[in-house]
Amino acid sequence: MALRESDPAEVGGYRIEDRLGSGGMGVVYLARSDSGRRLALKVVHAQYADDDEFRIRFRREVAAARQVSGAFTAPVVDADADAPRPWMATLYIPGEDLGTHVRRHGPLPLPKLYELAAGLAEAIRDIHRAGMVHRDLKPANVMLAEDGPRVIDFGISRAAEFAASDVLTQTGRVMGTPPFMSPEQFSSPQDVGPAADVFSLGSVVAYAATGHGPFDSPSPYETAVRVVDGAAEIDDVPPELLPFVQLCLEKHPKSRPSPDELLRLLRNGEMPGPRSEPDSGTPRDEQPSTPRRRKRLILLSALSALLVAAATTLTVMSVNAEPTPVAGDLPSGWQAWHKRSKDPSPDKDPIGPSSPFNRCAATGRSLVCAGDDVMATRFALADGRNTWARSIDETADDLGGSSAGTIIGARGGSVYVYGADDRPVDGDGLSKTRYTVQALDAETGKARWKTVTGDGDGATEPNREHGASIAVPAGVITVYGDDSKYYALLGADDGKVRWKRPLPDQETDPCLLRAADRQAYLLCARLTGDDITGTSVTRLDPATGRPDWTVKIKGDQDIAGQADGRLVLAGVTGTHRTVTLINAESHVVTTARLATAQPEGASLYVLRGTLYFTLPGGSVRAVDPGTGRQLWKTDSTVEQSGPPAASATRLYLASPSGRLAAIDVRTGRVTGTRAGRDDGGDLDVATSITAPPVLVGDALYVPYGLRAVYTADVRDL
Known part of the structure; x- marks a missing residue:
């Protein structure tokens, strides 16, 4: 960059030769020492020179950079924090920063990605x-030197041992660059520790691999919400580095690995189980005494303008702080509660017996549930206030359509649901059903978009x-068309059809849509007469809907989940003696024989890489899906349990009446229970299946009874 007339000829005795860049805090020049050494010299903007707090922060930057100067950072040569315009000179590192390089040349090839991941892990190890x-x-703070990446700019670094009482962390500011910040930097900035750098490392490597950040969004507010509460978009990360990135991007700081563990993973392809959250089975008086923090998502109404300014560091001011759940703590303002949803259609006669919710999802400050003719109903995570409820069929007449309803998914403050609009077509009471998929705002219940997926007798719910x-x-992939002859992708932002593909003949090859690890699959049965003799498994290209690959396996099988990069499938009927494993990338099929056969009546689920079998009487068995070895077997004391939920340390099961059990995932020991509730309404618990519990940090939300939910602090179990 060319020098300007206003630029100085020298700073601190160093000759200025060129401009390297500028940002919100200052200008960086290329300078030269008397001996001819090239330096990167950062000069603070004049408007900050009279800010005493800023000078304190700049002194910290200088001290921090001097402490960590080494092979993986830019060594400090000289500095003056007391100059009229404070400055700092570091050794000049030839090369582009990572952000500029990716914008100009595209994502890095795999060998360079390995080099980057290892170099950054070594750098933050030395910093810590x-x-x-x-x-x-962030990418702008990573220089691609000839001998490997270097980390620069310690402008907002902090000594790890600084106390939370430090006045500079009490000013209502969150420091960082939102797309590459960790969840705790938004929610509890005074408690940010070394694990925040690990999260940012994962985001930077994902950016280098794909050309976009894992939480990118046009809206800075949406970006912050996605970092704290959303799933990372890392489908395009090469599979060789995907475990590395996934481990870095764990929401809970204690679930992230250390830099040394990351380096072991890169060297050996093996990772000892990442450090998990505190074991909730430990008695409270034996756990470290730490205050319960109320997490807050701190956002700036003018954040977008600051982002456009391309500042080297970004200050996010607290204006109207919105409480949000953060993994490892309780939602802001949380209290134990139990609530039942209001009836969204009190004037309609119920169709068939009432039942519990079949699925709930948490997003933002909301828990949204569906089932039993409820399209969706919202409970506040903090106190359970039931602020809205909508019927699956919101027409005035009750003509006998669907009495189901389910949460299809949740994303960035929206929940995907479906509607079934039954309308009369003649005077004889016949009706016609029009199905829609909708994205509802979780806070208000208003539809952000609504798309008709089928209309008439041939349409599929x-x-x-x-x-x-x-x-x-x-977005949402759904069966589509008035005759259900297609499957289509409805875009997440507007519900418009992005692509549409024909389904096989459903009379001869009935198919189901399934998802595992956020990837779409089409499972189609192969019929011989009336018997299902085989299953074809097809992975769908998310961009086009076309098949990536198809494999055929024997028998009637369904996907239970994914573990270690392999789909886990098991038979739909009969005693479980084997599981089928399909490598999601190479689509190689293997079979693992179960060391202990599991009964026909067992339900099976894959959670956090472990296969769980649950039986109606309360028995639970944990199995290693790769080897078939049974890890443990226990009596959960929960009969007729629904699908379980799992944290890093415990498995949670609940019955339709709300009886709850927590099980240590390593030993199978039942570490805590809650009795069922008698305020759930008149429910046939013997035939009802309820939604799985929902875990938000340390708050567990348990659906039970008729449209009811209660919550508990898992640390009290």
Whole structure:
């Protein structure tokens, strides 16, 4: 960049030769020492020179950079924090920063990605060993030197041992660059520790691999919400580095690996189980005494303008702080509660017996549930206020359509649901059903978009539970058309059809849509007469809907989940003696024989890489899906349990009446229980199946009874 007339000829005795860049805090020049050494010299903007707090922060930057100067950072040569315009000179590193390089040349090839991941892991390891936390690791702060990446700019770093009482962390500011910040930097900035740099490292490597950040969004507010509460979009990360990135991007700081563990993973392809959250089974008086923090999402109404300014660091001011759940703590303002949803259609006669919710999802400050003719109903995570409820059929007449309803998925403050609009077509009481998929604002219940998926007798109800719709990062894939001859992707932002593909003949090859690890699959049965003798498994290209690959396996099988990069499938009927494994990338099929056969009546689920079998009487068995070895067997004391939920340390099961059990995932020991509730209404618990519990940090939300939910602090179990 050319020098300007206003630029100085020298600073601190160093000759200025060129401009390297500028940002919100200052200008960086190329300078030269008397001996001819080239330096990167950062000069603070004049408007900050009279800010005493800023000078304190700049002194910290200088001290931090000096502490960690080494092979993976830019060594400090000289500095003057007391100059009329404070400055700091570091050794000049030839080369582009990572952000500029990716914008110009595209994502890095795999060998360079390995080099980047290892170099950054080594850099933050050295930074942490020096007792510092960088707190603003982003592509612009990574220089691609000839001998490997270097981390620069310690402008908002902080000594790891600084107390939370430090006045500079009490000013209502969150420091960092939102797309590459960690969840705790938004929710509890005074508690940010070394694990925040690990999260940012994962985001930076994902950016280098794909050309976009894992939480990118046009809206800075949406970006912040996605970092705290959303799933990372890392489908395009090469599979060789996907485990590395996934481990870095764990929402809970204690679930992220250390830099040394990351380096072991890169060297050996093996990762000892990442450090998990505190074991909730430990008695409270034996756990470390730490205050319960109320997490807050701190956002700036003018954040977008600051982002456009391309500042080297970004200050996010607290204006109207919105409480939000953060993993490892309780939602802001949380209290134990139990509530029942209001009836969204009190003037309609119920069709058939009432039942519990079949699915709930948490997003933002909301828990949204569906089932029993409820399209969706919202409870506040903090106190359970039931602020809205909508019927699956909101027409005035009750003509006898669907009494189901389900949450298809949740994304960035929206929940995907479906409607079934029954309308009379003649005077004889006949009706016609029009099905829609809708994205509802979780806070207000208003439809952000609504798309008709089928109209008439040949249309299929887009029910997630029946395999007719699934949520993926790009939106909702659903059976589509008045005759249900297609499957289509409805875009997440507007519900418009992005692509449409024909389904096989449903009379001869009935198919289901399934999702595993946010990837879409089409499962089609192969019929011999009336018997299902085989299953074809097809992975769908999310961009086009076309098959990536198809494999055929024996028998009637369904996907239970994904573990270690492999789909896990098991037979739909009969005693479970084997599981089928399909490598999601190479689509190689293998079979693992179960060391202990599991009964026909067992339900099976894959959670956090473990296969669980649950039986109606309360028995639970944990199995390693790769080897078939049974890890443990226990009596949960929960009969007729619904699908379980899992944290890093415990498995949670609940019955239709609300009886709850927590099980140590390593030993199978029942570590806590809650009795069922008698305020759930008149429910046939012997035939009802309820939604799985929903875990939001340390708050567990348990659907039970008739449209009811209660919550508990898992640390009290």
